[in-house]
Amino acid sequence: MKNLNKESNDKVLVIGSGPAGLRAAMDLAELGIHVLLVEKRGELGGAPIRWKYHSLAPDFTPTEQVLGPMIEFCEKSDLIEVKRNSTVAECIGEAGNFTVTLNTPDGRERKNVAAIIVATGFEHFDARVDPRYSYGRAPNVIGINELEVMLSQGKVTGHDGKVPRRVAFIFCVGSRDRSTNPWCCTVCCGVSIKQAIELKQLLKDVQIYMIYMDIRTIGLWEKLYWDSMEKYNINYIRGRVGEVYYTGEKLLVKGEDTLVRGPFEVLFDMVVLAVGIEPGEGTRQISKVLGLNVNEYGFLAPKIPNVHFDSGKDGIYLAGTCVAPMSVEESIAEGSAAAMQAAKLMNRIKVRA
Amino acid sequence: MMPSENSFVQLGENEQVEIPKEDVKLFEKLSTDRRAKLAMGTTEDYLRMLEKMKELEKKGEIIVHHVEEDYKPQVVKTLSNREKKIPTEELWQHKSCGQCGHIPGYISALYWIMSELSIPFVDDTNQTSCTAWNYYGSGTSNSVALSAVFLRNMHVAWEKNAYPLIHCGTSYGDYKECRFLVVMSEDIRLKVRSILNKIGRDIVIPEELVHYSEWLHVVRERIAERRKLDLSQVKAAVHPACHTYKLMAEDYTYDEKILDGARPAPTSSIILALGAKLVDYSTWYDCCGFGFRHILTEREISRSFAYFRKIRPVVKETGADVLLTHDTGCVTTLDKSQIVALAHGYKETVPVISDSQFAALAMGAHPFKVCQLQWHLADWKPLLSKIGIDWQNAEKEYKEYIEAIKKGMKPSFIRSAPRKLQPRVNVSFAG
Amino acid sequence: MESAFSMSISKKVSRMLQRLNKDGWHYGGLPGLQWEAENARNADRELIQEIAKELREDVRFEEFYHACINCGNCTSKCPPFRLVDFEPRIVVQKVMHSKDEPELLYQMMDQYIWSCFQCYSCWEVCPAHNNPGGLVAILKEIAVKHGLNSAKKALEPYSKIVYKIMTTGTQITPDMHTTIALFKDWGPHKAELAKNIRAERAAVPVETMAGVMDKSWRVDEETMKELMFIEKEAGVFDAVEKTLKDVTDMVRDTAKEAGVE
Secondary structure: OOOOOOOOOOEEEEEOOOHHHHHHHHHHHHOOOEEEEEOOOOOOOHHHHHOOOOEEOOOOEEHHHHHHHHHHHHHHOOOEEEEOOOEEEEEEEEOOEEEEEEEEOOEEEEEEEOEEEEOOOEEEOOHHHOHHHOEOOEOOEEEHHHHHHHHHHOOOOOOOOOOOOEEEEEEEEOOOOOOOOOOOOOOHHHHHHHHHHHHHHHOOOOEEEEEEOOOOOOHHHHHHHHHHHHOOOOEEEEOOEEEEEEOOOOEEEEEEEOOOOEEEEEEEOEEEEEEOEEEOHHHHHHHHHHOOOEOOOOOEOOOEOOEOOEOOOOOEEEOHHHOOOOOHHHHHHHHHHHHHHHHHHHHHHHHHO | OOOOOEEEEEOOOOOEEEEEHHHHHHHHOHHHHHHHHOOOOOHHHHHHHHHHHHHHHHHOOOEEEOOOHHHOOEEEEEOOOOEEEEOOOOEEEEOOHHHHHHOOHHHHHHHHHHHHOOOOEEOOOOOOOOOOHHHHHOOOOOHHHHHHHHHHHHHHHHHOOOEEEEOOHHHHHHHHHHHHHHHHOHHHHHHHHHHHHHOOOOOEEEOOOOEHHHHHHHOHHHHHHOOOOOOOOOEEEEEOOHHHHOOOHHHOEEOOOOHHHOOEOOOHHHHHHOOOEEEOOOOOOOOOOOOOOHHHHOHHHHHHHHHHHHHHHHHHHHOOOEEEEOOHHHHHHHHHOHHHHHHOOOOOOOOEEEHHHHHHHHOOOOOOOOOOHHHOOOOOHHHHHHOOOOHHHHHHHHHHHHHHHHOOOOOOOOOOOOOOOOOOOOOOOOO | OOOHHHHHHHHHHHHHHHHHHHHOOOOOOOOOOHHHHHHHHHOOHHHHHHHHHHHHHOOOHHHHOOOOOOOOHHHHHOOHHHOOOOOHHHHHHHHHHOOOOOHHHHHHHHOHHHHOOOOOHHHHHOOOOOOHHHHHHHHHHHHHHOOOHHHHHHHHHHHHHHHHHHHHOOOOOHHHHOOOOOOHHHOOHHHHHHHOHHHHHHOOOOOOOOOOOOOOOOOOHHHHHHHHHHHHHOOHHHHHHOOOHHHHHHHHHHHHHOOOO
């Protein structure tokens, strides 16, 4: 049983327990600051835990190695009060003295906090919205999130239970498209290639085609791209897919090979859609509750786009993919940055008091 | 203590979360709300144009021909979940130059259905075609001329107090473009206005642009009630016309219950309503190959495309008994392109008719006197046999009918039900 | 070693060949797009600049042209791409580069753009909301207006239909089916239909169409007058004149007879 000081005003509310939120909570606790960690789902860890990410790019680091210690710390620390299956319903007050109302499984609870860190994360694009990929209508069309779960379980099959012999990865689904989401999701290229490599390691004979517009393996992730071709014989075709049609047995993928300048119509057993990062319902809801600005894409808008933690509202700090698409390592860094701002605020309050 | 204003929402397969009721709406609206933002082609611009049209009307700069209650409208949804009003009565038949020339069954079947449903309509001789052939086919027109022709026709419909129903997919597409230009570009609007004023007309823009296949879609239950033949064994494939749903994708009818709203609803919906089997094939989204000029002067391209990308996949993948479409060019291309291929020894063939002809046949219309199938070249005999029409007898009847016509008999003309609305008179313009 | 005599003959021959090449039909010469580029290089610079300006000043250009990320979605859906070397993606790319190299547009207007079916499958799927088919339509109009050879070659074969639309507003009419000649590849059945066409047409149960052979439906005189008036006022006659002079003369005569001033 934890020994929590429920009446302390010197608390920081961290909303969301993904990599950013966990890191922020950890840093604050290690500084001796009390933390109220609110998570709308039943388990901590955010997207990597929810979607059971098998490993993280670029070096295939097992997810537990990165997330595990953070989750364990937050669950065990006496300074961190964890509220699962809870959301923030109301918030009034100002920096140093916010009163928030939580909806928890035990009912509504009022809490006083001095600062708030928003780390509400993202959702994967729901490809049912874009009918051209037949997602949700044809079998064996899955998203990269669903593939991660299968890779964790060590077993990849289609909806029909069969092991695929030929797989296509389609990049930029729900990204870089004015018809759905115009922005780039930053990490899907690297993640898809990582998954392709893992898939090749799992199913030795599988033929994999990456159908792309650009390969954006950022920074040190670039080696995934070269390794995939040199070590794993993964194929690349440049051209956006116009249609995925289910023939009754296989999936017909149609597009233009823009480099060879010819049409392609190829049958695949399985199609993996790189469904991108988009702002989730949690982010939308929090922006209304806290009165935060949202940019034209639906992400939380910091005061200046290049300084993510500054929400423009005193005492409220932003971190992670609720602000812009980014990788796990960047989210962790942002969590620390936001924690630092909250810690500075706590310091100022203590000095005044 | 469980507060009563919360509820459970399903997040994924195995997880729920409890959140306040007002947040539940956020979750549930996901699919329809997101699709409302799915902006293919020029959806957002199109919606902006509709707003501007309302503004111009308020300022008195243009008149908008509203789909009033007198037209007995029914509401459908479009791609962006916008509500669109489809008039069902007192229609001004905007004819297609291509159909009327050489596949008259298209239009006579439609008129016959309207007459059976006692729908009053106006079949005007004061109508030009949209002349969009000169746009898409030859480039021998310009934005001002096309918009002026569009508004001229719309003005006549408005004067007659009948709502324009557009028969041809290309007219529909062209008019979407012209309406967009007239509303958004003041320059075009002024030029068109000055031309129209000189012929005693002014700018009247229809509130909705309606294609006849959308009309068939909204009255399909009434048609199904009058179905006389058993179509349950018929496999029907659909070819949608490019210009209805690709040219300014926002305006055409989509229905959540038809094909999950992933594809346009008209034509597919009438097949389902009539109890036939709707079949799908891999090249559904492909153009028919009409190409405008190509069907006249580069026919190898048109017929090769039509045959190998449409007809052959339809027959090989589905074994369909009929291929339905809702546009002149499409019927022409898909029907006529089969002959040369068959002469070359290919075996696949399927009759191609319009949804109006199909519906009329189902309601018991004469296949030759009304549906005019004799103008269609791909073999329709197996289809007629399958739905229980004795085509040999019908042919005999028709031959006798023609002999009588040759001797001077007049055909029994399809008449509109008596109109309830009066034409507008003494119309004046703010100028 | 070549004598002075044979040199001058070969010079003469090459000069004659150049004259033959003036309209761009370089038989047995350079393959593919190279002769298009050659024609563009030799064309009138002013004309090339004029064409590029007209494209960008067209009222529809802003709506039709945006950024192009070369994704190939448009081309994946394009019908002629399956049969010939035509890509809407290339059209947009060349429009983009024509800002600095306007001859790229001229080059495209030679043969390339006439393959387009104007189906607008490209417009529907473009993630940047470009309309390659629409850009092609504008370029076709410009080609016609300037009387380019490509426009003449594309339109002359169906001048009759252009005339019919500009005067009556209807196109393929029953009187074009009185013999099998025009549409003989539509099958032997056409001959049967051609024999009885007048009776067939008289038997159509729609009153505005029955018996009408020279138009798709019976059109009022006043309607045709209004149509030709609109075309005249909107500059359509002037636009078509350079490409289809005979047709335009006929249309002007018809318009004058109908009382269009």
